[in-house]
Amino acid sequence: MVPGTIYWEPxxxxxxxxxxxxxxxxxxxxxxxxxxxxxxxxxxxxxVKSLPAxxxxxxxxxxxxxxxxxxxxxxxxxxxxxxxxxxxxxKMKRWLK
Numbered sequence: 001m002v003p004g005t006i007y008w009e010p011x012x013x014x015x016x017x018x019x020x021x022x023x024x025x026x027x028x029x030x031x032x033x034x035x036x037x038x039x040x041x042x043x044x045x046x047x048v049k050s051l052p053a054x055x056x057x058x059x060x061x062x063x064x065x066x067x068x069x070x071x072x073x074x075x076x077x078x079x080x081x082x083x084x085x086x087x088x089x090x091k092m093k094r095w096l097k
């Protein structure tokens with residue numbers, strides 16, 4: 001770490017849906033920390049290095065898409081483009097009908 005530099009470590013979570021027949025579960029796995037000042041290329045390299053040796057192209061794309069969506073959501077939140085918890089609950093009720 002560089003003295004005087006602020007590091008941000010959100011510890012993103014990787015969600016993986018595991019299906020077995022009709023039952024599905026979600027696995028949670030902590031990812032390596034990402035700092036505020038990492039370039040996109042550095043984040044991609046770090047994400048790819050964290051994949052298991054037997055990872056497929058689909059696994060890599062899924063991880064990169066997840067990280068991109070998390071970053072986009074954080075940018076939207078920083079810009080004040082958020083919705084209330086009650087509004088989310090209303091939307092979920094409609095989606096789950």
